[in-house]
Amino acid sequence: MRRARKTRLFILLAASVVLALVVAACGGKSSSSDTTKAAAPATSIKGATVTMWVMNNGPHPVEDTQRILQPFELQTGVKVDVKLVGWDVQFDRIKNAAVSGTGPDITQAGTTQVPFFAALGGFQDLSQYTSQIGGAGAYANGIWKTTQVEGQSGTWAVPWFTEARAIYYRKDALEKAGVDPATAFTDWDAFNNTLIKLKAVKDIGGKPIKPYGGPGKKAFDLVHSVMPFVWTAGGSELTPDNKQSAINSPQSAEGVEFYANLIREGVFDTSALEKDGQGVENMFKGGQLAVWIGGPWVLGSTGRADDKTWSDAARKNVGIAPLPKGPSGKSFAFVGGSNLMMYKNSKNKDASWAVIKYLSQDASQKAYADLMGMFPARLAPQKQIGDTDQNHKEFLQAIEEGRSYAPIPQWAQVENAYKSSFGDILDTAAGFGGKAYSTQAVQKQLDAAAKEADTLLAQGA
């Protein structure tokens, strides 16, 4: 009998341990919210807490965002809980939050990511609200397009800030090479000749300098550096109906080959291919490159004394120029940036919209963009920043001539396929690929990339 009672005691203990484990494992999972609940009236947003995810926008992303939102919090009584989600993990986190139904109220997202996230189905269609901020008319065409999704009506995001890539050059290096900045980068021939002349400038003030450098396949934004050359050659990433890849067309191949040929001509510092975007950015700031293609935040950081990656010579001699015109006769720049999206399962939709609306006011647009060296997304404050100086004017021109990718949900995967392909082509051009570089080799690589992209595009069928 004693043995039986001891056994019963242990059965009870074991069962309670199992129960505790099961409760711990399943706990914390909130039930999916009731989406049929009617929206609370606007007057009751006071006291609500809105959770907002931001990415690494500058050296102090959370503090900067909170500072911009402080007047809003005082004015409306809404508390905004800003959380940092790094660029390295944001894609998975935003995706998981959308699919699982638990996440923040608002999130920042890259402009090229919006179609994918919207297609997941976890985000709020904002078209009922956007008339309050001026709708499509308050934004440049290319920027408003980043809120739309092909094949899905509605407005899925609100543009927050914009960036465009342009040419950064060292004024002192060009001077030493005897090149006039006004005509240095006007078209492909001028671009090539400038870099060849810069080859003769071996160093500045005793510090060695190479003509041009760009990242390899380790950089998440490699495609943004190469695609403008494809566009300006008359090529495109996809066919006009967005159903098939056009990266292996003769014009696209010409654009890719122009970029790869910079390596063959010896004006491209191939050690940059080992690095990611940040690594090559630091090479330019450190004074190792005379020409580089980058975004406006680097221009913004010339004024920040706490940014120690700048060498003195580089900091004082930064010049900006638009990307060169190719065979098509037009210059194109990659335009990106970030938008704000609202989760469908948010329990504070009105308060969340109030936050988004506040961040879309011209004043807050300008303030936030100033802090980070980005451009506002709205037309009016954009022009204001553009008028600051000649360098900013060049960036504004780049934004106006800007172009982005097709707004399809599979774009991120197609971009991955292209990134692999471009990376391999650049490696081959630099002699690392193990095979010889030739036009046929490039064509073969691009054909393989097109085949992979076509398979990814066919997913939706």
Place this chain on the structure above:
Amino acid sequence: MSISETEPKIQPAQPLTPAPPEPPADHALTATARRHTWRRNRFAWWLIAPALIFMLLVHIVPMLLGVYVGFLKLNTFTLPKLFGAPFIGLANFKGLFDSANPIHDGFVDATRNTAIYTSTVVAGTIGGGMAVALLLNRSFPGQRIVRTLMLTPWIIPTFVVATLWQFMWQKDAGIINKVLVDYTHVLSHKPTWLLGDNTIWAIVIPSIWRGLPLPMLFFLAGLQAMPPELHEAAKMDGAGAWQRFRHITFPLLRPLIGIQLLFGVIYATYQFVMPYIMFGSDPGPKADLLMTLIVRQAFDNNLFGYGAAISTLLMLAMGAWVALWYLAFRRDLEVAA
């Protein structure tokens, strides 16, 4: 009341592997005997029940669901449906072996690279570990310090090793090229390690560097537990160093080598951190391992069906390896008759 009623028998010639407990000799396999055994073991079962249920929930069930995903068309568009995504049978598996499918080439490259990586790293760590253990198995001044220093690569996390070696491998600024070309003039020009054909060695060499101390430690312990009389007797009979190693040291260390081989191959095949930290999610055609391929296709490209299919094949391959290993090393695990 005890669980086992006999003491484990210890064989004097096998100091390294303990013998499993034998069932009591007076119990025949009768129904009564089985009932007695069950009642005695019931207590044990109740104690391990929580751990068993936990394992089922956290390991077995997700693994089976993962295998199931390999039979689904789970991608960007069907992701919200999750396990309700369309069932397509073996189409994902067939696609991996179909040369017309773009994913095939990447799969072949990753398999080849993983095979090269696993064989070189396991040979390097076990061979190198054995060599260093033999060298350390004698007393010399500073032996303790050298032994501790030899252990340090193991305590550095793989993430840190990958980050450090990534900087060391850089073509112009990296210390390795500086030593090879500028300081010692072993090579005439600086090779590129982080791009092209050398990328596989860029991950193999740090892996061997980091993995060598653990086998070394095991072998050193085994060597020091070996009775010196065996070597002395062999020396008196005129056996040379190599013969002594081949006929005495190696057979006695076989169980340890077996264990290192088993875990070494599994760990190397599942290696992810080294290439991912050094190269990002796309290490290139020479250094892409199966794990980076799975992560890239499943999470960057949202082709979850393919990712799950490759994972299932990898798991089956490792199961086959364990079975093969068991056949080869079975007798090292059992008590000598």
